[in-house]
Amino acid sequence: MTDIQKGWVVIAGLGPGSESMVIPEVHDALAEATDVVGYIPYVQRITPRDGLTLHASDNRVEVDRASHALEMAAAGRRVVVVSSGDPGVFAMASAVFEALEAGPEAWRALEIRVLPGITAMLAAAAAIGAPLGHDFAAINLSDNLKPWALIERRLQLVGEAGLAMAFYNPRSKSRPHQFARALEVLRAACGEETLITFARDVTKPGQELLTVPLREATPEMADMRTVVIVSNRETRRVGPYVYTPRFAPGHQPDHQTGHQSDSKDT
């Protein structure tokens, strides 16, 4: 907080849908807030109380919503911007900083905090096993804010690098052909037998999980409520689970040398 006023903005991740996946720090911020700003379905998740004003807005207005939050904070309000998943992953955090950069110089002295959340790809990965247990990339397949040619190039290069990939916004009604093209690029770059998982409404009622080899994947398997995970060539099934080993081929853990760890603890 600055000395001159007590307003702040917290950009908070509500996770993929289940209330049991919201971190306590988000509830702490909401308890101190005077205002909540966000897309309608996320604001609907907030319990109303005296002293808390809820400002729900439509989608496609992220920067306007962000400017509104910053304006209120500059006027001394304590504002939580609610976002799904993790606000730093294809969500509201960058929009708030875009609005900060475009706004009055004085806004830059405001206290702004980002509270992370469980982003959809990690909830989807957990729901099927551990498909992101080795190197991976997170890619937004929407071409609203980048050219489609760049997206194709990224799929090719990242596939060639052997990383698993998680896709946000895989398919929309306005561009149904593009996800079909993405599947073609992925089959060429990753191989027909590489597993692809479609996770729809993850952690929500009606969650659907489908894993098939890339050769069997069709565009209709995804919509905008789906997060898609393309595994790497080593990803396999064991029992009902899908997981990616921690090791590259030929680098299996060796119990004799003790070099079996690739974890953060090593």
Add this chain to the structure above:
Amino acid sequence: MTDIQKGWVVIAGLGPGSESMVIPEVHDALAEATDVVGYIPYVQRITPRDGLTLHASDNRVEVDRASHALEMAAAGRRVVVVSSGDPGVFAMASAVFEALEAGPEAWRALEIRVLPGITAMLAAAAAIGAPLGHDFAAINLSDNLKPWALIERRLQLVGEAGLAMAFYNPRSKSRPHQFARALEVLRAACGEETLITFARDVTKPGQELLTVPLREATPEMADMRTVVIVSNRETRRVGPYVYTPRFAPGHQPDHQTGHQSDSKDT
């Protein structure tokens, strides 16, 4: 749960360090558990209680630890395997499925659930702003379980693709020269002016955050308690924050057309 016995394994993420970043579902699992298995410092975070046995083990024994958890579950115990961050991101989940695949066929009928957590890169990103607000990759720089040449190739290809990158296990005492080499590869692939952030002990007491252009980065800025984020070429500073715009150059949001959104809501 299977019909023949009630044992289970839950692989739970404890987040980056702060208790305020542990999701409620992890506490629910711990409340029902008979046994907790994990690396010593993570097991130390669990509050002891009657009926709960704590099994702390050293690092570098992930598969042995995982087998122990599965054995106990097969004997009817309710076992939580605790992991830092998100268990599916360079942590215990893949190790448990490796042990499952190597173990007795009967284990495959066990109930195994993965509970996601806030992984270090997302906590670090939130702490400095939103450097992962556009496409990004998560790469483990340890060469214990993959060849160093593959790591270099991944840095080159992913840098060429224009993705931001988060690095786990950036530097160890046993291979101090490798991170210096990684920085060389990154300067060539991403440009000298691209920002790199070193986040040490993120969310813990003594958290340290340092952001510099790649040309000023030195290997000593990282150790095994550091997560490193290399932004993309568009990443910038605004006030004390570091963020990556949601749009590619030339694809700035257009308030007139309403195409300002690249979020999951579109």
